[in-house]
Amino acid sequence: MDAVFVSKLKTLLDALAEKMDVYVPAKASKHLVFTKYDPGSSPAVEFNAVRTCTPVKEFLFPLRETAATMQTQAQVPALKAFAVVGLKDCDVRSIAILDKVFAEDDFKDALYVARREKMFIVSSDCTEPAQTCFCALFEGKGFTEKGFDLNISPIKGGFIVDIGSRKGHEFVERNSGLFADVPAALLEERDANRAAVQQQLERQSAEFIPSEPLQRILERTQDSEIFAQLAKDCIECQACTRVCPTCHCFYLYDGKQQDYFTKMKIWDSCMRFGYAMVAGGANPNKVLGERMKHRLMHKFVYFLERYGVNMCVGCGRCIDADAGGIDLRQVLKKLGEEARLQKTERAK
Amino acid sequence: MNGNLYQPISGRIIDIIDESPTIKSFVVEAESPFKFATGQFIELTLPGVGEAPFTPSSSPKQTEQMEITIMKAGRVTGLLHECSPGQMVGIRGPFGNGYPVNGFAGKEIYIVGGGVGLAPIRSLFLTLVDRIKDFKKVVCRFGARTPDDFIYKKALFGPWQKINGVDIKLTVDKGDGQWTGNVGVVTTILNANDVDVKNAVAIVCGPPIMMKYATIKLLEFKFAPDTIYLSMEKNMSCGIGKCGHCMLGKYYVCKDGPVFTYEQIRKYPKIWD
Numbered sequence: 105m106d107a108v109f110v111s112k113l114k115t116l117l118d119a120l121a122e123k124m125d126v127y128v129p130a131k132a133s134k135h136l137v138f139t140k141y142d143p144g145s146s147p148a149v150e151f152n153a154v155r156t157c158t159p160v161k162e163f164l165f166p167l168r169e170t171a172a173t174m175q176t177q178a179q180v181p182a183l184k185a186f187a188v189v190g191l192k193d194c195d196v197r198s199i200a201i202l203d204k205v206f207a208e209d210d211f212k213d214a215l216y217v218a219r220r221e222k223m224f225i226v227s228s229d230c231t232e233p234a235q236t237c238f239c240a241l242f243e244g245k246g247f248t249e250k251g252f253d254l255n256i257s258p259i260k261g262g263f264i265v266d267i268g269s270r271k272g273h274e275f276v277e278r279n280s281g282l283f284a285d286v287p288a289a290l291l292e293e294r295d296a297n298r299a300a301v302q303q304q305l306e307r308q309s310a311e312f313i314p315s316e317p318l319q320r321i322l323e324r325t326q327d328s329e330i331f332a333q334l335a336k337d338c339i340e341c342q343a344c345t346r347v348c349p350t351c352h353c354f355y356l357y358d359g360k361q362q363d364y365f366t367k368m369k370i371w372d373s374c375m376r377f378g379y380a381m382v383a384g385g386a387n388p389n390k391v392l393g394e395r396m397k398h399r400l401m402h403k404f405v406y407f408l409e410r411y412g413v414n415m416c417v418g419c420g421r422c423i424d425a426d427a428g429g430i431d432l433r434q435v436l437k438k439l440g441e442e443a444r445l446q447k448t449e450r451a452k
Numbered sequence: 453m454n455g456n457l458y459q460p461i462s463g464r465i466i467d468i469i470d471e472s473p474t475i476k477s478f479v480v481e482a483e484s485p486f487k488f489a490t491g492q493f494i495e496l497t498l499p500g501v502g503e504a505p506f507t508p509s510s511s512p513k514q515t516e517q518m519e520i521t522i523m524k525a526g527r528v529t530g531l532l533h534e535c536s537p538g539q540m541v542g543i544r545g546p547f548g549n550g551y552p553v554n555g556f557a558g559k560e561i562y563i564v565g566g567g568v569g570l571a572p573i574r575s576l577f578l579t580l581v582d583r584i585k586d587f588k589k590v591v592c593r594f595g596a597r598t599p600d601d602f603i604y605k606k607a608l609f610g611p612w613q614k615i616n617g618v619d620i621k622l623t624v625d626k627g628d629g630q631w632t633g634n635v636g637v638v639t640t641i642l643n644a645n646d647v648d649v650k651n652a653v654a655i656v657c658g659p660p661i662m663m664k665y666a667t668i669k670l671l672e673f674k675f676a677p678d679t680i681y682l683s684m685e686k687n688m689s690c691g692i693g694k695c696g697h698c699m700l701g702k703y704y705v706c707k708d709g710p711v712f713t714y715e716q717i718r719k720y721p722k723i724w725d
């Protein structure tokens with residue numbers, strides 16, 4: 105893989121901002137959220153050591169967007185190319201998951217695809233993972249090797265910029281004056297940094313490694329009491345599905361503007377009572393615990409069966425956001441223990 | 453499929469037919485001829501109000517106009533019932549898989565339906581009748597709450613019964629003064645010797661409770677699970693396997709269905725809820 109060196113992050117961001125809208129992580133109270141970068145007035149930009157609080161999906165699948173209009177000649181403004189900087193490995197893998205649904209399926213979501221084509225991904229290594237990061241359970245390493253245009257690794261005296269795509273190459277070539285060659289010693293140092301973070305991630309997830317595939321565990325714990333217990337802690341805020349970078353349920357909502365009609369595409373949540381209700385009131389998931397179970401089944405059983413990958417990257421955002429104090433790692437661990445007990449009991 | 457699949461094409465309601473106290477058929481003309489396979493569904497938008505999935509009840513051969521039979525069940529359907537001819541609507545689709553009619557050739561076809569479930573069945577029936585020689589026979593067992601609740605009364609009580617190769621029996625939950633037919637739920641008119649089970653397929657469409665008991669009965673008759681075709685109703689929004697609402701196990705009912713064999717879905721919990 106080709107790589108170059110740059111001593112200041114701002115140099116890179118300013119170059120990106122010449123042709124694209126650029127979004128960078130910035131502190132909002134104590135949280136990191138993506139904010140539009142302004143080369144003129146921004147204070148020094150800091151490297152984000154860990155993922156943002158908000159999920160990257162909002163760039164491809166906004167909370168609310170116009171999906172269709174009727175009876176209007178209004179022109180949709182052309183989308184501008186945009187770069188998102190500071191995506192972590194978990195974020196990049198979350199995009200690969202959304203791509204499967206919206207861009208790689210035989211039915212494409214034209215809104216998503218249009219945004220995806222305009223997106224320039226600048227990922228970066230994790231240097232200080234959060235306590236709640238459990239990406240190690242889902243092949244995460246704290247750095248990413250594919251799915252980005254550029255990737256930055258902080259290193260003594262500056263940043264190593266890896267080039268991951270044709271778009272990335274074109275950008276670096278166009279701005280070749282800004283970049284230097286990477287000294288081999290720095291690459292070695294980077295590898296050592298990465299290995300240390302990866303080890304830390306593995307350590308903090310060690311107690312949660314399931315003894316058998318999550319799919320098997322969930323299939324066997326369908327009747328578990330755990331779901332009803334969980335429902336007691338859940339306050340139905342739906343934050344878990346909002347901050348989840350892979351959750352992608354939405355609802356088409358018809359509305360009216362002054363002189364034309366709209367169909368809005370708005371995030372929905374399978375944790376909502378009426379989510380699966382049909383006319384007449386029938387509802388397979390009336391009970392909160394059943395909805396919580398559905399969420400896990402979708403992530404670790406149904407999505408896997410359909411797309412060959414778990415619908416979870418282990419970013420831990422749901423744990424940080426959960427107002428009821430529910431920790432997905434603990435839930436999966438408890439279910440795993442229950443499945444193991446069942447197995448030994450059956451063996452007796 | 454490409455393009456913006458959330459964008460409806462526009463259409464117009466050109467006629468409305470009262471079918472029963474709660475059900476009307478809407479004749480809809482799309483801005484351009486509209487093709488679909490029998491059993492596929494559309495998303496019908498009442499602009500500014502909402503969208504809901506319906507299975508056209510007309511023959512797919514008829515592409516200039518399609519008929520949609522709608523039961524008043526809630527907000528969108530309630531407001532549709534208040535519309536008059538001339539009303540503009542939006543149409544997305546067709547979506548889903550429809551009935552594998554070609555695979556039914558040479559077989560006896562056992563159709564069990566109830567209530568507004570006769571809407572998709574009418575489209576299928578017209579398709580089958582069109583090439584009736586391809587099938588050994590078409591046996592229909594339909595139910596409604598009362599005689600007045602039957603839809604397509606004119607065709608159902610008369611011409612359809614006279615078609616060669618077609619055998620229709622009807623039942624109502626509750627009769628009236630004139631009703632001379634069977635009284636009882638639809639499973640009471642299902643008999644093991646209605647068809648030659650070994651060379652038959654069954655098609656079931658109706659309220660979930662009816663589908664459940666009809667399926668149980670068909671299994672008792674020794675229908676193989678992969679010969680029972682069920683039209684599943686789930687909450688839907690996108691119609692294209694994205695929004696998640698219609699999930700039934702790993703399936704999206706909108707994209708992989710709405711027609712499933714019992715074999716495909718039997719292992720999942722709560723299929724009838």
Ligand SMILES: Cc1cc2nc3c(=O)[nH]c(=O)nc-3n(C[C@H](O)[C@H](O)[C@H](O)COP(=O)(O)OP(=O)(O)OC[C@H]3O[C@@H](n4cnc5c(N)ncnc54)[C@H](O)[C@@H]3O)c2cc1C
Pocket residue numbers: 356357358381382383384493501502503504505506507508521522523524525526527528529530568571572684685686687688689710
């Ligand atoms: C594949 C399929 C085929 C069907 N075929 C037929 C048929 O041929 N005939 C028939 O009578 N019924 C059919 N149904 C059932 C029919 O779709 C429902 O009766 C209908 O959706 C009820 O809508 P409602 O708004 O009247 O009911 P409500 O109970 O008020 O709402 C039910 C649903 O309407 C939708 N909705 C509500 N508000 C909005 C809004 N602002 N924008 C967009 N959507 C909104 C939501 O999905 C909501 O969950 C079919 C269902 C399916 C899944």
Ligand code: SF4
Pocket residue numbers: 154155192193194195230233234237238239240244245246247305417418419420
């Ligand atoms: S989950 Fe892993 S990849 Fe994501 S921020 Fe935490 S350490 Fe980085």
Ligand code: FES
Pocket residue numbers: 687688689690691692693694695696697698699704705706707
């Ligand atoms: S209706 Fe959206 S996934 Fe089926």
